[in-house]
Amino acid sequence: MKLAFLASHGGSAARHIASACASGALNGVPVALASNNSRSPALLWAQESGLKWAHLSSARTPDADALDAAILDFLLESGADTLVLSGYMRELGPRVLGQFAGRVVNVHPSLLPRHGGRGMYGDRVHEAVLAAGDTESGATVHLVTQGIDEGPILAQSRVPVLPGDTLESLKARVQATEGDLMLEALRTLQE
Incomplete structure (x- = not known):
């Protein structure tokens, strides 16, 4: 696998995966990381790690179609064949989703389909789990499709509340x- 990452903040999943590739725990090569946040620690990590990197955001490219095209161009130029969302806080456009269909993965901090969808991210998800009185929570890795948090589930972890x-x-x-x-x-x- 040639792995590219999109991250908005620290990129902890990207770092974990890159470490697994380096140790041989995952047969893959990290090749690129882009962020919509110019101050993202993930961008600095990508630079220090020798990955191809870019700041691609609606602040720099306000037109959604042009931004989708810019992200796709960056991913194709990197040679990536698999895209990992590492805390990426933006929706992907139809060009990226079309080109990487079945090869875009995301981790969500709940047992989807519970507590997923628009506006459900980060602390909001954990607050919703607690407010609902759930006895179990966890994380879900799913394929990314056009619907938010609606793609096929690849793996889930469970933890007690x-x-x-x-x-x-x-x-x-x-x-x-x-x-x-x-x-x-x-x-x-x-x-």
Whole structure:
């Protein structure tokens, strides 16, 4: 696999996957990372890691179709064949989704289809789990399709919601499963 990443902030999934590639735990090569956030720590990490990198955002390219085309051009120039969303906080356009159909993966911090969809990301998801009184939460890696959090599920991890859990304690337990879950999903996709 030739892996490209889109990240909005720290890019923890990208870093975990790159480490797994370096150790031989995943048969893949990280090739590129783009961010919609010019101050993203993921961009600095990509530069330091020798990856092809770019800041591609609606602030720089306000036209959604032109931005979709710019992201696709960047991915194609990098030689990537698989795209990993590593905390990417924007919707992908039809060009990227069409070119990489069946090869775009995302991790969501709940057991989809529960607590997914537009506006459900980060702390909002964990707050919704707690507010709903769920006894179980976890993470889901899914293929990205046009509908938000609606693509086929590749892998899920499960963690209990404990009495007295706070947003931070639940979030930490879910996040602790996400890196290895993403590796499991990428291996499944590879097969």
